[in-house]
Amino acid sequence: xIESSQLTRKFSTKQGTVEAVRGxxxxxxxxxxxxxxxxxxxxxxxxxxxxTTLLGPSSGTATVAGHDLRDEPIEVRKRIGYVAxxxxxxxxxxxxxxLALQARLYRVPASEVPERVRRVSHQLDLYDLLDREAGALSxxxxxxxxxxxxxxxxxxxxxxxxxxxxxxxxxxxxxxxxIRRLRDELGTTIFLTTHYLDEADALCDRLLIIDQGRIVTxxxxxxxxNRVAGDLITIELQSGELVDRAKALLGSREDVRELATVGSTxxxxxxxxxxxVLDMLRVLDGAELQPIAINLARPSLDQxxxxxxxxxxxxxxxxxx
Amino acid sequence: MELLLDTRLIFGRxxxxxxxxxxxxxxxxxxxxxxLGFFGPxxxxxxxxxxxxxxxxxxxxxxxxxxxxxxxxGSAFAGFGIIGELRLGVVERMRVTPASRLAxxxxxxxxxxxxxxxxxxxxxxxxxxxxxxxxxxxxxISLGILxxxxxxxxxxxxxxxxxxxxENSFAPLLNAVLLPLVLLSGILLPMSLAPGWLNALAHMxxxxxxxxxxxxxxxxxxxxxxxxxxxxxxxxxxAVSLTVGALTFRRExx
Ligand SMILES: Nc1ncnc2c1ncn2[C@@H]1O[C@H](COP(=O)(O)OP(=O)(O)OP(=O)(O)O)[C@@H](O)[C@H]1O
Ligand SMILES: [Mg+2]
Numbered sequence: 001x002i003e004s005s006q007l008t009r010k011f012s013t014k015q016g017t018v019e020a021v022r023g024x025x026x027x028x029x030x031x032x033x034x035x036x037x038x039x040x041x042x043x044x045x046x047x048x049x050x051x052t053t054l055l056g057p058s059s060g061t062a063t064v065a066g067h068d069l070r071d072e073p074i075e076v077r078k079r080i081g082y083v084a085x086x087x088x089x090x091x092x093x094x095x096x097x098x099l100a101l102q103a104r105l106y107r108v109p110a111s112e113v114p115e116r117v118r119r120v121s122h123q124l125d126l127y128d129l130l131d132r133e134a135g136a137l138s139x140x141x142x143x144x145x146x147x148x149x150x151x152x153x154x155x156x157x158x159x160x161x162x163x164x165x166x167x168x169x170x171x172x173x174x175x176x177x178x179i180r181r182l183r184d185e186l187g188t189t190i191f192l193t194t195h196y197l198d199e200a201d202a203l204c205d206r207l208l209i210i211d212q213g214r215i216v217t218x219x220x221x222x223x224x225x226n227r228v229a230g231d232l233i234t235i236e237l238q239s240g241e242l243v244d245r246a247k248a249l250l251g252s253r254e255d256v257r258e259l260a261t262v263g264s265t266x267x268x269x270x271x272x273x274x275x276x277v278l279d280m281l282r283v284l285d286g287a288e289l290q291p292i293a294i295n296l297a298r299p300s301l302d303q304x305x306x307x308x309x310x311x312x313x314x315x316x317x318x319x320x321x
Numbered sequence: 322m323e324l325l326l327d328t329r330l331i332f333g334r335x336x337x338x339x340x341x342x343x344x345x346x347x348x349x350x351x352x353x354x355x356x357l358g359f360f361g362p363x364x365x366x367x368x369x370x371x372x373x374x375x376x377x378x379x380x381x382x383x384x385x386x387x388x389x390x391x392x393x394x395g396s397a398f399a400g401f402g403i404i405g406e407l408r409l410g411v412v413e414r415m416r417v418t419p420a421s422r423l424a425x426x427x428x429x430x431x432x433x434x435x436x437x438x439x440x441x442x443x444x445x446x447x448x449x450x451x452x453x454x455x456x457x458x459x460x461x462i463s464l465g466i467l468x469x470x471x472x473x474x475x476x477x478x479x480x481x482x483x484x485x486x487x488e489n490s491f492a493p494l495l496n497a498v499l500l501p502l503v504l505l506s507g508i509l510l511p512m513s514l515a516p517g518w519l520n521a522l523a524h525m526x527x528x529x530x531x532x533x534x535x536x537x538x539x540x541x542x543x544x545x546x547x548x549x550x551x552x553x554x555x556x557x558x559x560a561v562s563l564t565v566g567a568l569t570f571r572r573e574x575x
Contacts, residue, residue, distance in 0.1 A: 080417075084414065088409060088410030088411050089411065101330060105327065105418040106418050107323075
């Protein structure tokens with residue numbers, strides 16, 4: 001669906017040149033939900049605006065929905081939907097009117113427009129708000145309208161720039177549900193950006209982590225977590241002496257990457273923790289070592305992000321809240 | 322075909338916005354109306370006013386200038402609308418659809434032209450009350466020319482706004498251009514009264530020719546050289562400004 005090859009984009013500002021995107025290469029297959037995860041200013045929006053024909057790349061090329069960005073922008077536009085980070089509705093125009101106009105601009109025949117408007121407004125819970133002016137919607141309702149506007153022509157590929165920004169937790173999970181349905185029921189390919197790790201984890205088949213205009217790593221959320229940290233197993237025993245025995249028994253296993261003892265607990269970083277933990281219990285049992293407690297922790301995407309970009313998404317100095 | 326269809330859609334959108342905003346519609350005509358009511362009567366009572374606009378009644382000479390002023394001020398500020406929409410994201414939302422980018426411009430311009438024409442009719446009715454008499458055909462030609470120059474100015478205004486991208490740099494730019502243009506176009510008084518240097522300077526303003534042409538139309542002198550020059554200038558100006566507008570709208574990053 002998307003093949004991006006060495007896309008770059010520079011902006012000239014009074015302070016000099018900003019290299020917003022420094023050569024991104026990736027592919028997105030049909031039906032995939034791919035997430036673009038990055039901190040503020042990483043270049044997510046800029047990349048999306050290039051892929052949606054809104055911004056000319058400084059260099060590089062991309063094929064989107066089967067057509068070249070530069071040679072056939074109109075063909076690309078016909079096949080994609082785009083929901084901008086900041087939305088795009090006129091406060092004085094009614095929800096119905098906005099949806100109908102967008103459908104018509106996407107060449108939905110006039111006779112089908114009312115049905116489309118009805119359908120999409122049901123899907124995004126806007127049906128009761130159709131005659132309200134966009135300016136009179138709450139932030140979350142307006143965000144749903146933005147999304148409805150990008151989906152009204154049922155594109156095979158949609159770009160969602162921070163689809164859930166500004167939504168409360170309930171509205172977010174409702175929207176996640178909707179995005180999943182898009183993929184499962186319509187087979188829509190979805191490319192979204194986010195800086196919420198839980199969102200990336202919950203929605204995306206695959207993640208691209210972007211930092212300072214470059215993709216630093218990619219993979220499914222599971223792969224990324226395994227690659228970075230492995231799982232952490234903590235085993236607590238009755239005494240330090242028993243810990244040493246356990247250490248001798250388990251330390252030589254192939255799947256143990258790291259191991260440390262703290263007092264009467266043993267901490268092991270392992271690959272595929274679920275299997276390892278059962279195995280280890282059996283070994284300990286055989287040696288008559290009964291642990292008091294045992295705990296298995298999966299690494300978080302935050303650790304992944306930290307490992308690849310050298311910063312945590314959560315203590316972003318740019319964020320004020 | 323798609324160009325026409327898209328233009329109609331965009332035109333429809335902005336017409337609905339215009340109709341929702343009746344206050345702006347009426348207040349837009351206020352400035353030329355005020356000139357008509359508070360300045361026109363002074364002209365009629367000025368000594369020697371009969372000869373002011375050579376051979377025309379004061380109203381026949383004065384109202385064409387007011388029409389051009391209406392067109393000029395009424396559409397020069399059109400760009401503010403698009404700056405607001407840039408910020409709202411409405412412009413990008415439309416540009417990401419397959420709609421023709423020329424249509425995004427033409428639909429807006431169409432609304433501006435309709436708005437100014439409606440205001441022009443209001444102005445003419447008022448002028449009629451004050452004592453204007455002019456041939457119907459001449460008035461129709463004038464409204465046609467007014468429509469074209471309105472489209473020109475609106476087109477340029479949108480183009481400049483897309484470059485300026487924010488009100489703070491757009492507004493001073495407008496003021497710097499508009500006032501000299503109005504003064505140099507003989508909108509209030511004919512430039513034939515001007516000293517040589519000023520008259521020469523005035524000939525750089527395209528609207529001078531337009532106003533002179535309209536004045537001839539108002540007395541039914543459709544074949545005069547001023548009329549022909551006025552039409553010619555209008556057409557050239559239209560072609561140039563629409564091209565500038567269209568190119569700006571088609572730029573990748575506008
Ligand atoms: N029009 C522009 N002119 C100048 N610089 C720009 C422009 N647009 C973006 N940039 C710069 O490019 C960089 C990348 O911006 P971009 O909007 O792509 O980031 P982002 O990953 O979407 O961030 P966020 O999470 O805050 O939305 C930033 O440093 C930004 O300041
Ligand atoms: Mg962004």
